[in-house]
Amino acid sequence: MTDFSLNLSEDQIQIQKWVHDFAEGVIRPAAHEWDEREEFPWPVVEEAAQIGLYGVDFLMNAMGDPTGLTLPVAIEELFWGDAGIGMAIMGSALAAAGIAGNGTPEQIIEWVPQCYGTADDVKLGAFCVSEPDAGSDVSSLRTRAVYDEANDEWTLNGTKAWITNGGIADVHVVVASVDPELKSKGQASFIVPPGTKGLSQGQKYLKHGIRASHTAEVVLDDVKVPGSCLLGGKEKLDAKFARARENVSTGKQPAMATFEATRPSVGAQALGIARAAYEYSLEYAKERHAFGRPIIMNQAIAFKLANMATEIDASRLLIWRAAWLAKNGTFKNGEGSMSKWKASETAVRVTEDAIQILGGYGYTREYPVERWHRDAKIHTIFEGTSEIQQLVISRAISGLRIE
Numbered sequence: 001m002t003d004f005s006l007n008l009s010e011d012q013i014q015i016q017k018w019v020h021d022f023a024e025g026v027i028r029p030a031a032h033e034w035d036e037r038e039e040f041p042w043p044v045v046e047e048a049a050q051i052g053l054y055g056v057d058f059l060m061n062a063m064g065d066p067t068g069l070t071l072p073v074a075i076e077e078l079f080w081g082d083a084g085i086g087m088a089i090m091g092s093a094l095a096a097a098g099i100a101g102n103g104t105p106e107q108i109i110e111w112v113p114q115c116y117g118t119a120d121d122v123k124l125g126a127f128c129v130s131e132p133d134a135g136s137d138v139s140s141l142r143t144r145a146v147y148d149e150a151n152d153e154w155t156l157n158g159t160k161a162w163i164t165n166g167g168i169a170d171v172h173v174v175v176a177s178v179d180p181e182l183k184s185k186g187q188a189s190f191i192v193p194p195g196t197k198g199l200s201q202g203q204k205y206l207k208h209g210i211r212a213s214h215t216a217e218v219v220l221d222d223v224k225v226p227g228s229c230l231l232g233g234k235e236k237l238d239a240k241f242a243r244a245r246e247n248v249s250t251g252k253q254p255a256m257a258t259f260e261a262t263r264p265s266v267g268a269q270a271l272g273i274a275r276a277a278y279e280y281s282l283e284y285a286k287e288r289h290a291f292g293r294p295i296i297m298n299q300a301i302a303f304k305l306a307n308m309a310t311e312i313d314a315s316r317l318l319i320w321r322a323a324w325l326a327k328n329g330t331f332k333n334g335e336g337s338m339s340k341w342k343a344s345e346t347a348v349r350v351t352e353d354a355i356q357i358l359g360g361y362g363y364t365r366e367y368p369v370e371r372w373h374r375d376a377k378i379h380t381i382f383e384g385t386s387e388i389q390q391l392v393i394s395r396a397i398s399g400l401r402i403e
Contacts, residue, residue, distance in 0.1 A: 115169075196223055209371070
């Protein structure tokens with residue numbers, strides 16, 4: 001077990017600076033354009049791939065860090081640059097995490113690299129869980145997977161909603177119901193390889209924020225995949241179902257196992273947005289004069305900034321603790337959910353206060369704080385709403401099935 005420390009290693013400090021320099025020099029100058037275009041920022045992602053920031057090697061090295069801190073440190077800097085472009089760069093990681101968390105070693109070796117491609121031939125991954133009628137309630141998924149034993153083949157049918165990289169990804173990881181009677185315990189994850197017939201993009205969502213990130217429906221119409229594309233394999237799935245029918249614990253469902261592992265990273269996304277808004281509004285408050293002095297000299301402004309700084313630091317401490325626990329122990333009181341909940345709510349409040357500090361300028365698209373406010377809000381919704389995080393925490397601290 002690695003000791004928990006707030007001192008980053010030399011390597012982590014170098015990675016932090018490396019990502020920050022890319023965010024400052026490449027992402028920020030492009031952020032406004034891609035937000036306005038509402039298109040996937042291929043040139044920026046390709047540039048990230050060229051330097052190794054978008055790629056399986058960076059992801060695996062960051063995820064392999066025994067302290068757990070490298071990934072949230074890098075993500076904070078990335079989203080400090082811009083959340084929409086940051087999501088475009090990080091979107092494939094959720095698919096990779098879904099494969100790594102549920103697949104066999106052979107499946108991980110085969111499919112995780114295909115979520116990224118190479119520096120000269122960039123690929124994308126998508127993790128498909130949510131449905132039009134099943135967001136927070138992942139136990140009610142309607143997408144079905146039916147097994148044909150004679151051909152060792154699965155057929156998938158259904159519609160997935162709110163999918164990052166949905167339809168434009170090369171590799172789709174799809175969570176489907178195999179035995180609906182078992183509800184969440186009757187689900188499994190499947191790889192849908194590139195070019196598989198029957199998978200198509202449905203509507204592309206026009207979003208409030210993170211508009212450079214592609215979000216769309218994924219339609220599965222008699223999609224056939226070989227048995228080797230069932231993550232974890234058939235033998236493991238059959239054993240899990242047998243335990244479920246006997247009412248024996250089967251461990252976490254595939255979707256929730258992936259989300260739990262990634263929650264500190266989602267908190268780090270929100271943290272990056274909050275820090276960007278805080279730093280910008282702090283500088284503005286020191287330079288903007290009203291009634292003959294900088295506006296930061298007024299307690300109404302100064303106290304807002306003091307609160308922003310404190311909440312940001314508190315969020316980072318929760319995120320680092322959760323990231324460390326994910327590697328060096330287990331969440332006992334919903335620490336992963338605590339970090340995501342705190343950071344996402346902080347980001348919404350901090351970006352709102354930043355607009356208030358800038359006044360009318362903050363409300364215009366000429367200044368970035370209104371974009372950061374729009375980008376922050378999604379973090380209280382996706383990968384478990386704030387209310388779901390509170391539910392997870394309350395169940396963890398009470399040991400009761402609170403509904």
